[in-house]
Amino acid sequence: MRERLQKMLERKVSEFVGEKKTRDENIIRKKEAMSKRNADIVRTYAVGKISKAETKDGFRHLYYNVHLKHLIKQGDFFYVEEELQRRKASFAKNELYEDMEIPVDFTLKKREKYTLEADRNPVGERYSYDRLKVVQYAERWWNDYNPAYQKFEVDCTNYVSQCIHAGGAPMRGYPNRSKGWWYRNKNWSFSWSVAHALKNYLQNSTAGLRAREVQEPQELQLGDVICYDFQGDGRFDHNTVVTGKDAYGMPLVNAHTYNSRMRYWAYEDSSAYTPNIQYKMFHIIDDGS
Structure with missing residues (x-):
């Protein structure tokens, strides 16, 4: 079971940095902020790890940490920004229903x-x-x-x-x-x-x-x-x-x-x-x- 959940998470993380990444609100906000300073995310690397899994109300919820590395370009200047996000992905019948960042209080x-x-x-x-x-x-x-x-x-x-x-x-x-x-x-x-x-x-x-x-x-x-x-x-x-x-x-x-x-x-x-x-x-x- 744990291995299957980890594979689901790996697929989710792959989508996070692949073609579907523009649907993620965090990436959208970051790209908008970058454009104001003439910067762009050249590439994002992500590694996810499950911290908790639970079934509730017909959904399988995965709580996970994702370590993101963004390669950022500003003109001829490059640097790497890193962040750790705590997120929750909810699946119904092995299909992703919702993925969201868990807000900090x-x-x-x-x-x-x-x-x-x-x-x-x-x-x-x-x-x-x-x-x-x-x-x-x-x-x-x-x-x-x-x-x-x-x-x-x-x-x-x-x-x-x-x-x-x-x-x-x-x-x-x-x-x-x-x-x-x-x-x-x-x-x-x-x-x-x-x-x-x-x-x-x-x-x-x-x-x-x-x-x-x-x-x-x-x-x-x-x-x-x-x-x-x-x-x-x-x-x-x-x-x-x-x-x-x-x-x-x-x-x-x-x-x-x-x-x-x-x-x-x-x-x-x-x-x-x-x-x-x-x-x-x-x-x-x-x-x-």
């Missing part, structure tokens, strides 16, 4: 109540920020999880915090979860793991890890951070780290939750995207530069 962390305390007497701590180490860490763990840290269901901010720390950004505030930015002994500050809390911290910190908000994505450098408010309601849902630039100097980012690497910063191809999206862009301060 970025609101999970909104249930966690927290306050961010300001430092009354901040003590400056100079540090050098190694942007190459940030990128190296982001690339190593973009589709994996460092066992030295807790893994979260909504893991984007935890991943970005790890990347920033790998670059040399100092922790402070332990053991107060509402203060500073830190991770220690399987415990962590709200700013380490909650998207909105990290945005607030970067916006207001005057000691330890510090950042400067910029208005244009071209101003960002490798190792900088972008925060996303998908609904435009003032509560930020998602964070990414800059790991590259495209042919026009626009940021490409890595992220967790829906794991991705070298993704175009604006997220217009995401199922979470809405026309109300708001961004906050932060340049991490480097005292050594």
